Amino acid sequence: MAVQNYRRLGHVHDEFPHVQRRSRRGEARRNNRRQTSRLVKRWEERVWKRELLETTP
DSSP: OHHHHHHHOTTOOOSOTTTOOOOOOHHHHHHHHHHHHHHHHHHHHHHHHHHHHHHOO
């Protein structure tokens, strides 16, 4: 779990150099970003529906 978080924080250079992925192909990086945005959209939609159900009597 922690390793994934460190990989996501690419700009932070800390005392775990083996985790820092310096060279990733741009295609993989773009693909990962696109999937993440899709996941966030789905999650926001779920939260929005739940809030709508809570507000309506």
